[in-house]
Amino acid sequence: MEKAEKKETLKDKAVRLKLSTEQLIDMYRTMQLIRQFELMADKLYALGKVHGTMHLSAGQEAVAVGISRATRLDDYLINHHRGHGHFISKKADINLMMAEFLGKEAGYCKGRGGSMHIADFSSNNLGANGIVGGGIPHSLGVGLAIQMQNKEQICISIFGDGASNEGVFHETLNMAALWKLPVLYICENNKYGMSMDIERVSAKLPIAQRAEGYGIPWYYIDGNDLLTVYETTRDAVAKIRSGEGPVFIETQTYRHFGHSKSDRNLYRTKEEIENWKTTKDPIRLFGNQLNESGLLSLEDAERIEQEALSIIEAAVVFAESSPDPDPSTVMEYVYA
Amino acid sequence: MQNRPPTQILPQLWSMYMPEITYLEAIRAALWEEMKRDERVFIIGEDIGRYGGAFGVTHGMLDEFGEKRIIETPISEPSIIGAAVGAALLGMRPIAEIMFMDFTLLTLDQIGNQAAKMHFMFGGKATVPMVVRMPGGSGAGAAAQHSQSLETLLMHLPGLKVVTPSTPYDAKGLLLTAIRDPNPVCFIEHKMLYKTKGEVPEGEYTIPFGVADIKRPGTDLTIVSNGIMIHKSIAVANRLAQEGIEVEIIDPRTMVPLDTKTIIDSVTKTGKLLVVHEACETAGWAGEIMAVVSSSRAFDYLDAPMRRLTGKNIPIPYNRILERAAVPQEEDIEREIRAILKGEY
Numbered sequence: 001m002e003k004a005e006k007k008e009t010l011k012d013k014a015v016r017l018k019l020s021t022e023q024l025i026d027m028y029r030t031m032q033l034i035r036q037f038e039l040m041a042d043k044l045y046a047l048g049k050v051h052g053t054m055h056l057s058a059g060q061e062a063v064a065v066g067i068s069r070a071t072r073l074d075d076y077l078i079n080h081h082r083g084h085g086h087f088i089s090k091k092a093d094i095n096l097m098m099a100e101f102l103g104k105e106a107g108y109c110k111g112r113g114g115s116m117h118i119a120d121f122s123s124n125n126l127g128a129n130g131i132v133g134g135g136i137p138h139s140l141g142v143g144l145a146i147q148m149q150n151k152e153q154i155c156i157s158i159f160g161d162g163a164s165n166e167g168v169f170h171e172t173l174n175m176a177a178l179w180k181l182p183v184l185y186i187c188e189n190n191k192y193g194m195s196m197d198i199e200r201v202s203a204k205l206p207i208a209q210r211a212e213g214y215g216i217p218w219y220y221i222d223g224n225d226l227l228t229v230y231e232t233t234r235d236a237v238a239k240i241r242s243g244e245g246p247v248f249i250e251t252q253t254y255r256h257f258g259h260s261k262s263d264r265n266l267y268r269t270k271e272e273i274e275n276w277k278t279t280k281d282p283i284r285l286f287g288n289q290l291n292e293s294g295l296l297s298l299e300d301a302e303r304i305e306q307e308a309l310s311i312i313e314a315a316v317v318f319a320e321s322s323p324d325p326d327p328s329t330v331m332e333y334v335y336a
Numbered sequence: 337m338q339n340r341p342p343t344q345i346l347p348q349l350w351s352m353y354m355p356e357i358t359y360l361e362a363i364r365a366a367l368w369e370e371m372k373r374d375e376r377v378f379i380i381g382e383d384i385g386r387y388g389g390a391f392g393v394t395h396g397m398l399d400e401f402g403e404k405r406i407i408e409t410p411i412s413e414p415s416i417i418g419a420a421v422g423a424a425l426l427g428m429r430p431i432a433e434i435m436f437m438d439f440t441l442l443t444l445d446q447i448g449n450q451a452a453k454m455h456f457m458f459g460g461k462a463t464v465p466m467v468v469r470m471p472g473g474s475g476a477g478a479a480a481q482h483s484q485s486l487e488t489l490l491m492h493l494p495g496l497k498v499v500t501p502s503t504p505y506d507a508k509g510l511l512l513t514a515i516r517d518p519n520p521v522c523f524i525e526h527k528m529l530y531k532t533k534g535e536v537p538e539g540e541y542t543i544p545f546g547v548a549d550i551k552r553p554g555t556d557l558t559i560v561s562n563g564i565m566i567h568k569s570i571a572v573a574n575r576l577a578q579e580g581i582e583v584e585i586i587d588p589r590t591m592v593p594l595d596t597k598t599i600i601d602s603v604t605k606t607g608k609l610l611v612v613h614e615a616c617e618t619a620g621w622a623g624e625i626m627a628v629v630s631s632s633r634a635f636d637y638l639d640a641p642m643r644r645l646t647g648k649n650i651p652i653p654y655n656r657i658l659e660r661a662a663v664p665q666e667e668d669i670e671r672e673i674r675a676i677l678k679g680e681y
Binding site: 076078107108109110111112113117119120121122126127129130131134135136137138139140141142143144145146148149155167168171172174175178332333334335336 | 378404407409410417419421422424426427430446449460463464494495
């Protein structure tokens with residue numbers, strides 16, 4: 001696949017996809033922002049500043065950015081637990097995300113949700129889910145509501161490889177296809193469900209071919225190649241918006257960090273992790289392409305990285321200076 | 337009963353305003369009227385269209401409202417509830433029908449981890465206005481997987497409201513409140529009550545949640561019960577009244593939120609408490625009622641140990657005699673009342 005892609009230069013591709021240099025740089029900048037957020041999250045944890053757990057998406061940035069730039073900002077998003085990148089791509093407020101991560105009242109969920117439950121209903125970000133596959137069937141209701149309310153948006157339902165072996169995955173694909181719901185299903189395959197290699201728990205791969213059984217068009221793509229994610233998503237979304245029903249995209253990617261804070265990487269080799277980091281890192285790949293095409297100098301790349309870090313550092317200052325929720329409010333929000 | 341219109345009118349006129357309809361018809365009336373009134377309301381579930389649902393509750397609604405609002409699904413209970421959650425998040429008012437309450441166990445992630453928690457874990461920014469209707473209870477010979485009373489399980493999940501109507505009047509008024517409530521509501525219908533009749537006014541009326549109904553006033557002993565056990569308790573109380581024993585019967589109607597005040601007031605008055613429920617005994621909600629009473633001012637007024645009469649800690653058996661023996665019957669209730677009054681426990 002990579003060889004086939006290399007026949008077309010980045011510039012050619014950008015012209016074909018009608019992406020301006022500005023848009024390409026914005027994509028790069030957003031990937032850097034996600035990366036810096038995740039690196040900072042890891043650092044804050046190491047410093048003992050994080051109360052709970054976290055699921056970092058470093059290494060998977062191209063999936064988040066490629067999808068978000070090929071969809072509308074007001075499309076509905078249903079997210080998995082490794083969701084920081086998707087929210088940042090959807091232009092979430094970094095300060096409010098960081099405040100939520102640190103459990104502060106100023107956070108998106110007033111410190112009640114934490115890393116695993118960031119949501120922003122004002123931007124149609126319907127939240128991350130702590131139950132693997134738990135959000136998948138919500139796409140049915142969102143899709144039905146979009147139809148009933150004659151909305152123009154679509155629903156983007158994102159889940160990991162592990163979720164594809166949950167019962168609701170199959171139930172939902174069946175109903176979504178049956179009812180031609182406007183839903184884009186993204187299986188963000190980062191190879192491991194906690195420690196379990198998807199190859200050890202799935203009878204047939206790729207996961208995406210399961211969609212065939214439900215009559216849903218599917219794609220299995222390189223999730224670390226930003227413009228492949230962008231183009232595939234763009235084409236899928238066009239189909240969905242024209243009323244043809246759901247489309248399924250599996251993006252093959254890899255997480256650099258462990259599953260969560262308890263992960264000691266006992267199930268994968270250092271060589272494997274290093275290989276993905278050095279040869280398939282989505283930011284490095286896209287950065288190199290931009291550089292080779294003369295669209296981004298090394299100095300500019302460095303500057304963008306520094307700017308991203310500054311935004312994240314400012315968010316940490318904001319979050320750390322925000323108050324904790326008042327214990328007297330502990331009973332709030334149980335019922336509307 | 338509370339929340340009823342005044343009754344000082346001619347009987348002939350009364351019957352015009354308060355026709356006797358069945359519990360099933362009362363539920364259908366609530367669904368029908370609210371769907372007419374609010375286009376955000378739709379019903380989703382298995383066999384709810386031409387078939388009318390396993391018990392016939394939605395019979396005729398497909399013709400009236402069409403398949404866009406009477407949405408028939410594959411046999412995929414978790415995703416039926418999940419679909420309701422998603423639609424509720426976008427401001428719709430979904431009503432999911434789970435064919436038998438037992439199948440709710442298939443859906444516990446969607447009910448317990450998703451619907452119940454979203455408002456809270458998203459800091460109050462999401463609301464999940466949905467109703468899950470579920471027929472429960474034994475007596476139909478449906479055996480272990482189609483006869484359970486699982487309200488305690490749902491009561492234990494903060495974020496859910498749990499409703500157990502015992503009469504047609506309550507069923508309609510509570511269901512309208514449930515549909516309009518901004519939270520997920522588990523609406524538990526007792527399948528053996530579907531054909532029971534009662535007076536129900538035509539048109540709109542709602543019954544607030546968290547307001548118990550004193551189904552029968554009395555002075556000698558308080559029974560707290562719900563669902564079909566209300567009717568068994570009333571039958572026993574009416575018999576005992578001929579001997580001058582006056583039993584007060586309290587129907588919480590909504591298990592969550594629970595009207596503790598009415599219960600505490602009653603026990604303060606009678607000094608004796610018997611909790612009767614069909615659900616299994618261990619960790620059943622009788623224990624909750626007793627805890628409420630024993631940690632309240634009513635404790636000082638107790639003249640006897642609080643007692644509970646519940647379903648046995650067994651799956652519901654198929655055989656008619658065994659099935660009957662598995663849950664409280666009128667003779668059991670009568671025996672318990674007499675034992676408490678005589679101090680024989």
